[in-house]
Amino acid sequence: MYSQITKNIVWHNGFITRKDRNNVYGHKSGVLWFTGLPSSGKSSIAHTFEKLLFEKGIKCYVLDGDNIRHGLNADLDFGEEDRRENIRRVVEVAKLFVDAGLIVLASFVSPYKKDREYIRRQFEGDNFIEIYVKCSVEECARRDPKGYYEKAKKGLIKGYTGVDSPYEEPERPDIVIDTEKTNIDDAVVVIFKYLKYHNWF
Secondary structure: OHHHHHOOOOOOOOOOOHHHHHHHHOOOOEEEEEEOOOOOOHHHHHHHHHHHHHHOOOOEEEEEHHHHOOOOOOOOOOOHHHHHHHHHHHHHHHHHHHHOOOEEEEEOOOOOHHHHHHHHHHOOOOOEEEEEEEOOHHHHHHHOOOOHHHHHHOOOOOOOEOOOEOOOOOOOOOEEEEOOOOOHHHHHHHHHHHHHHOOOO
């Protein structure tokens, strides 16, 4: 569908390139994709990491699953097809942010293996890191600040990941953060060291 719509549209290249922005900002741009069950700690880690990078003068931004659904993806529900469209749109936004020279911290449950493979393909050969924020369903339900697990168990929410919709564990993530064993501050240090080692800044 999208190829038919866009076949007569040509991309317009501006005068400022991503490389120009990276050189001025003093760091690479790319995507850190946080995946994991709801309430595993994805957003908490992503926002804490954003704060650390920002304080160091590094251009960055969090794309948070819940926040995105308040606006850009407010028309989508949680069925498999809408989840896929949710991811597609976020990937396109992330590409723009990366071109703008930012480090994007994308925090999305992204429960399906095929969707995460799609995400990785879109950034193939680019700066992309998949971070699996690991946590058991039982612990996620216990710490759930919004009460969604309980509502899902009562049938008030349908298609909730970890209750009546599956989460397919990543097989080869770049980083695994087990939030039942690692606190937020330590998780942030692990990620920062990983980026530093791989010369992002």
